[in-house]
Amino acid sequence: MGLDLLIPFGILIVLVIYLIYTRTKFEKDMLNLYEKKFEEWKEQNPTSNETKPHKDFVGLVFKEDYKISIEIFDNSIEDRLKRGKFDIICKE
Structure with missing residues (x-):
């Protein structure tokens, strides 16, 4: 069986x-x-793995009478602003 x-x-x-x-x-x-x-x-x-430099919007610059104030949206930029690591570009 x-x-x-x-x-x-x-x-x-x-x-x-x-x-x-x-x-x-x-x-x-x-x-x-x-x-x-x-x-x-x-x-x-x-x-291509090339990265193109790009601009990021990280803050605003205001003029109040004779004082300039910068309002930032990204806190990682704060240390560069305190050290003075930035360029001033005037576009008129």
């Missing part, structure tokens, strides 16, 4: 192992294909 169920169970085990093997092979092939396509894309579309 145990022998008649052993043959279908063995066929089932072999089939499952075969399907697992073919799926793993397929996934590996697809991964290699996508990596190859990605390398081709990187060669055709080079990226």
